[in-house]
Amino acid sequence: MSATESITARRPGARAWAVLIAAEARMVSRDTAGLLIPFGLPLLILVMNGLGSAGQTTADGVGVFERYVMPVVLTIVIAVVGVVNMPSFLAFYRRTGVLRRLAVTPANPAMILAAQLIVALVQSMIGVAVGVAAAMLFFDVGLPERPGTALAVFGLASLTMYAIGMLVAAIAPTGNAAVAIGLTLFFALGATGGMFGPTENLPEPLAAVGEALPFGAAVQAVGDAWTGAALNPSHLIALAAATAISAAVAVKCFRWE
Amino acid sequence: MPVIEVRGLRKTYGDKVAVDDVSLTVEPGEVYGVLGRNGAGKTTTVEAVAGLRNPDAGTLSVLGLDPRRDRARVRQILGVQLQDAELHSALTVHELVRLHRSFYRGGADPEELIDRVGLTDRRRTRFENLSGGQQQRLNIALALVGRPRVVILDELTTGLDPEARRGMWAMVERLRDGGVTVMLVSHHMEEVERLCDRVALIDKGRVAAVDTPAGLIARSGLDQQVRFRTAEPFDTAVLDRLDEVDAVRLDGDQVVATGSGNLLHAVSTALVGAGVTALDTRFERATLEDAFLTLTGSRFDGEA
Numbered sequence: 439m440s441a442t443e444s445i446t447a448r449r450p451g452a453r454a455w456a457v458l459i460a461a462e463a464r465m466v467s468r469d470t471a472g473l474l475i476p477f478g479l480p481l482l483i484l485v486m487n488g489l490g491s492a493g494q495t496t497a498d499g500v501g502v503f504e505r506y507v508m509p510v511v512l513t514i515v516i517a518v519v520g521v522v523n524m525p526s527f528l529a530f531y532r533r534t535g536v537l538r539r540l541a542v543t544p545a546n547p548a549m550i551l552a553a554q555l556i557v558a559l560v561q562s563m564i565g566v567a568v569g570v571a572a573a574m575l576f577f578d579v580g581l582p583e584r585p586g587t588a589l590a591v592f593g594l595a596s597l598t599m600y601a602i603g604m605l606v607a608a609i610a611p612t613g614n615a616a617v618a619i620g621l622t623l624f625f626a627l628g629a630t631g632g633m634f635g636p637t638e639n640l641p642e643p644l645a646a647v648g649e650a651l652p653f654g655a656a657v658q659a660v661g662d663a664w665t666g667a668a669l670n671p672s673h674l675i676a677l678a679a680a681t682a683i684s685a686a687v688a689v690k691c692f693r694w695e
Numbered sequence: 696m697p698v699i700e701v702r703g704l705r706k707t708y709g710d711k712v713a714v715d716d717v718s719l720t721v722e723p724g725e726v727y728g729v730l731g732r733n734g735a736g737k738t739t740t741v742e743a744v745a746g747l748r749n750p751d752a753g754t755l756s757v758l759g760l761d762p763r764r765d766r767a768r769v770r771q772i773l774g775v776q777l778q779d780a781e782l783h784s785a786l787t788v789h790e791l792v793r794l795h796r797s798f799y800r801g802g803a804d805p806e807e808l809i810d811r812v813g814l815t816d817r818r819r820t821r822f823e824n825l826s827g828g829q830q831q832r833l834n835i836a837l838a839l840v841g842r843p844r845v846v847i848l849d850e851l852t853t854g855l856d857p858e859a860r861r862g863m864w865a866m867v868e869r870l871r872d873g874g875v876t877v878m879l880v881s882h883h884m885e886e887v888e889r890l891c892d893r894v895a896l897i898d899k900g901r902v903a904a905v906d907t908p909a910g911l912i913a914r915s916g917l918d919q920q921v922r923f924r925t926a927e928p929f930d931t932a933v934l935d936r937l938d939e940v941d942a943v944r945l946d947g948d949q950v951v952a953t954g955s956g957n958l959l960h961a962v963s964t965a966l967v968g969a970g971v972t973a974l975d976t977r978f979e980r981a982t983l984e985d986a987f988l989t990l991t992g993s994r995f996d997g998e999a
Contacts, residue, residue, distance in 0.1 A: 461783060
């Protein structure tokens with residue numbers, strides 16, 4: 439049985455990971471329409487608010503830009519990338535047999551999930567960098583009062599959005615369905631979470647619900663961290679709970695073909 | 696040790712029996728055909744060999760390894776071309792070959808492989824912009840990129856034009872010359888007859904017969920026949936007494952001798968011996984398709 443003994447397993451190494459991540463990055467960057475919203479919408483919101491509310495302060499004296507506009511802009515980036523774009527790729531890969539094809543190579547299809555997550559993270563970071571740079575350059579917005587806290591809170595919010603994205607990828611039968619489900623979720627969470635204006639303008643119960651949902655909770659927590667206010671634990675709990683529930687359902691429902 | 700061994704494979708989806716009871720053994724270096732109608736269980740069988748399906752019953756081994764338990768080891772030596780599996784749509788030919796090459800310890804040179812499947816002038820074309828035949832050729836390249844010792848090709852030439860098809864056949868012949876064992880799923884009779892050393896006929900989830908293509912034809916018991924005409928009438932008794940000849944009949948001005956063995960040679964020799972000159976001699980024999988129909992007892996409907 440020497441013929442058999444000479445066959446050794448080998449997990450794809452660092453080079454395979456690098457090639458795969460580059461491949462996923464190419465897939466994402468060549469999907470021009472998919473790049474428009476995560477990079478274009480935040481800038482649009484930034485400019486529209488900049489024309490209206492640059493330099494204004496809220497009743498308690500903090501800048502409107504720091505308290506609301508920047509958190510909304512940054513949350514849009516991670517929500518679009520995590521909830522809409524990433525799952526559309528994964529659902530498309532499953533639907534067209536890309537995952538099945540990968541399952542007969544030494545690579546595990548789970549590698550694609552990981553590579554997509556990494557690319558989504560990089561895409562989010564670019565979107566955030568563009569948004570923050572534009573705000574600092576044109577609207578005189580400063581860095582967060584507590585940068586470390588802001589970063590940690592934002593990291594948690596990103597994780598939440600990716601978990602929701604995995605859930606969308608798990609339940610969507612096709613790439614198009616993933617876009618439809620993802621966009622619906624994105625606008626529902628966004629509308630109740632302050633994407634189209636301060637939640638104070640919403641009916642009280644709706645605003646309360648919105649603040650407990652991932653988009654609203656992210657906006658509030660990032661806003662607190664940016665302006666140096668005390669964090670409200672309920673926002674962090676809301677994000678952590680959404681992450682845990684979405685991830686658990688995604689793991690249970692995810693199909694490879 | 697056989698390269699692929701399947702024993703008593705059974706696989707059902709709900710109450711639909713995809714594979715009822717399939718056993719087969721593929722020996723080193725052979726091109727082994729799996730022939731059958733759509734829905735006969737061919738693809739389920741090879742997908743089980745590839746480790747994509749968990750059988751309900753039966754055992755499978757590839758070079759002595761279990762395709763599911765020893766998954767990681769089997770993946771290094773088994774190349775698979777799947778039916779209907781697409782690739783990353785926005786990646787180019789070159790990028791896809793490089794990507795799949797990176798999964799294996801050793802393997803083919805990407806440029807050389809792209810050249811071998813005739814896609815050099817398409818190497819910067821995205822998968823989504825390739826023609827069906829080009830996509831198929833790329834799929835085959837990816838099955839070979841890890842220099843596998845065993846290759847499963849599922850509907851190798853479906854969607855290819857005749858020229859590309861012949862190119863693929865030449866490639867399979869080169870694989871065999873290089874000592875690679877090939878399991879070829881097909882419903883293309885000419886392909887199976889030309890390439891396969893042995894063929895398993897799969898019918899309704901079971902193996903109906905295993906033999907060489909010629910052996911299957913012989914086994915089907917279908918006659919050969921020699922058809923000719925002569926300038927002058929002659930006594931057909933010179934043919935009737937040959938062992939190879941079962942019957943002689945007249946069909947218009949033609950004589951038709953049916954039989955077995957080395958029929959054409961026997962008839963020609965007898966005619967020359969009797970001083971009879973045969974004109975327009977045609978030799979007809981049953982094809983693999985005829986044998987398939989006989990051995991599985993119903994009409995072949997491969998393109999359905």
